Amino acid sequence: MKTIKEWLWWLAFIPFSLWVQSHTPGLDALVVGLIVLALEERLRALLLFLPLCILIQEGIGTQPFGASFLWYAAILILLGVLHSFVEGRNFFFVVLLALAMAPLTMLLGYGLGSLQVVAPNIHTLLGKSIVQVLFTPPYWALAAWTRRWVHRV
Amino acid sequence: MSIRRLFALILCLLFLFMGLYSWNQRTATLDNVASEVGLEVLYAVFTPLHEARASIKEFWNSYIDLVDMRAENAKLVARVKELENAMLRHSENEAELKRLRELLSLPLNDDWRAIAATVLTGRMGPNAVLESVTINRGYLSGATPGTPLMTRQGLVGRILRSSAHSSTVLLLIDSGCRVAVLGQESRATGILAGRGAQYPLDVRFVDRTLGLKEGEMLITSGLDGVYPRGIPVARVISAKQTEYSQFLQVRAVPLVQMQTLENVLLMEYTGALPLGERSFSEPREIPNSPFFPPPKSSPAP
Numbered sequence: 001m002k003t004i005k006e007w008l009w010w011l012a013f014i015p016f017s018l019w020v021q022s023h024t025p026g027l028d029a030l031v032v033g034l035i036v037l038a039l040e041e042r043l044r045a046l047l048l049f050l051p052l053c054i055l056i057q058e059g060i061g062t063q064p065f066g067a068s069f070l071w072y073a074a075i076l077i078l079l080g081v082l083h084s085f086v087e088g089r090n091f092f093f094v095v096l097l098a099l100a101m102a103p104l105t106m107l108l109g110y111g112l113g114s115l116q117v118v119a120p121n122i123h124t125l126l127g128k129s130i131v132q133v134l135f136t137p138p139y140w141a142l143a144a145w146t147r148r149w150v151h152r153v
Numbered sequence: 154m155s156i157r158r159l160f161a162l163i164l165c166l167l168f169l170f171m172g173l174y175s176w177n178q179r180t181a182t183l184d185n186v187a188s189e190v191g192l193e194v195l196y197a198v199f200t201p202l203h204e205a206r207a208s209i210k211e212f213w214n215s216y217i218d219l220v221d222m223r224a225e226n227a228k229l230v231a232r233v234k235e236l237e238n239a240m241l242r243h244s245e246n247e248a249e250l251k252r253l254r255e256l257l258s259l260p261l262n263d264d265w266r267a268i269a270a271t272v273l274t275g276r277m278g279p280n281a282v283l284e285s286v287t288i289n290r291g292y293l294s295g296a297t298p299g300t301p302l303m304t305r306q307g308l309v310g311r312i313l314r315s316s317a318h319s320s321t322v323l324l325l326i327d328s329g330c331r332v333a334v335l336g337q338e339s340r341a342t343g344i345l346a347g348r349g350a351q352y353p354l355d356v357r358f359v360d361r362t363l364g365l366k367e368g369e370m371l372i373t374s375g376l377d378g379v380y381p382r383g384i385p386v387a388r389v390i391s392a393k394q395t396e397y398s399q400f401l402q403v404r405a406v407p408l409v410q411m412q413t414l415e416n417v418l419l420m421e422y423t424g425a426l427p428l429g430e431r432s433f434s435e436p437r438e439i440p441n442s443p444f445f446p447p448p449k450s451s452p453a454p
Contacts, residue, residue, distance in 0.1 A: 014194075014198075015198040015202075018194070018195065018198050018199075018277075019198070019199075019202065021277045021278055022199070022274040022275065022277045025275065025276040025277060025281060026276075026278075026279060026281070027278075027279070028278065028279040052190075054187075055186065055187050055190040055191055056190060056191045056194050056195075056278075057191065057278050057279060057280055058183070058184075058187035058191060058280060059187040059188050059189070059190050059191010059192050059193075059194070059195070059316070060191040060192060060194075060195050060277055060278045060280070060281065060287065060321070061191075061278050061279070061280025061281045061282070062276075062280065062281050062282055062283035062285050062313060062314075062321060062323070063280045063282055064174070064177060064178065064184060065173065065174070065177045065183035065184050065187055066170060066173060066174040066177065067279070067280045068279070068280060069170055069173065070166075070170055071279060073166045073170075077159070077162065077163065077166075080159075081159065105279075109282075113282075115174075120282075121349075128279070132279075
């Protein structure tokens with residue numbers, strides 16, 4: 001029963017996240033799924049979900065392959081580093097992670113833009129980072145709240 | 154996690170990234186796989202959403218939102234009668250227009266097949282840095298990379314990447330998009346360049362002696378070998394001479410409202426001419442420009 005609930009949750013989460021993304025250019029909503037799995041310490045599921053995320057984001061994007069790979073790898077490293085400093089898996093932890101995402105978005109935007117000889121727009125990158133920071137914690141809270149239904153016996 | 158292990162991990166990931174990136178630049182394998190997966194997932198998610206939205210809208214309009222229907226119906230009946238009368242009056246004008254078109258040799262070229270497509274979403278995801286939209290047509294239904302797209306108003310852009318059922322379209326307002334154009338009246342050639350969604354288009358390398366004017370329509374010249382000749386693209390909003398350049402400083406606005414795109418037409422070529430010589434209408438003479446050679450005449454069939 002739990003497995004069915006798990007599948008149903010992911011079948012709802014991925015389309016809903018894509019729908020949210022379609023209304024906010026530049027936003028990554030799927031990253032919240034990654035945070036959920038990392039905080040639940042479900043390594044196997046994470047290893048399945050990660051390539052799917054990378055392929056979806058790369059596929060719907062307009063950059064050559066690589067940006068999502070770096071983005072998700074950096075998020076996972078950030079999660080590991082934060083976890084060694086801050087104990088806990090609560091809203092505060094995700095707020096800290098989201099704040100750390102802002103410079104990461106800027107850095108990757110600039111780095112990859114230079115690599116692909118595309119002049120990055122500072123205002124667009126800044127806007128994108130702010131939206132990501134503001135969006136991630138509440139969406140994670142919503143995801144964590146709905147995950148209770150999956151974990152309920 | 155110790156700092157040394159962390160650095161080692163970051164270094165390994167960077168090496169892996171550079172390896173994947175370089176390999177993909179040469180082979181485009183990862184781009185193709187990602188397009189196939191990403192765009193197909195998008196298609197699977199958004200097509201039912203679109204259909205559901207259309208059904209709800211239709212249900213609402215047909216069965217629920219019927220306020221003032223009787224009065225509107227009476228008005229429409231009167232309007233139909235009025236239009237029928239107008240149509241009778243204009244039928245003779247239409248016949249005359251047909252004859253004049255024949256005289257001017259401006260028949261539409263039959264080598265092009267228009268395929269209707271629906272816009273599924275706008276720019277989405279963290280990697281969508283270019284001005285783009287996603288449509289519900291893939292390479293199985295004629296949307297191969299490079300295929301031009303237009304609406305009844307004018308050019309929209311071209312297919313950037315495609316999966317089996319869905320494609321990403323690069324809009325002509327993107328700062329990386331270039332289109333070879335010419336003025337409809339002055340026949341002055343130039344390169345149309347996007348500057349992002351908030352800014353007007355830039356038309357570069359327009360010879361100041363050729364007399365491109367404000368309000369003139371720009372159409373594709375076909376000289377870039379990407380877009381066929383004759384598609385309306387933009388309207389000139391300013392054409393100024395500068396002291397420092399031999400070219401005009403030209404700004405234009407696209408004929409198509411990119412923010413409200415819902416349906417587009419994919420122009421699939423069914424003829425036999427090579428890309429640079431395809432045209433929507435019969436070719437008209439383009440004046441010799443110092444920057445572009447005159448177009449080659451098409452070989453006799």
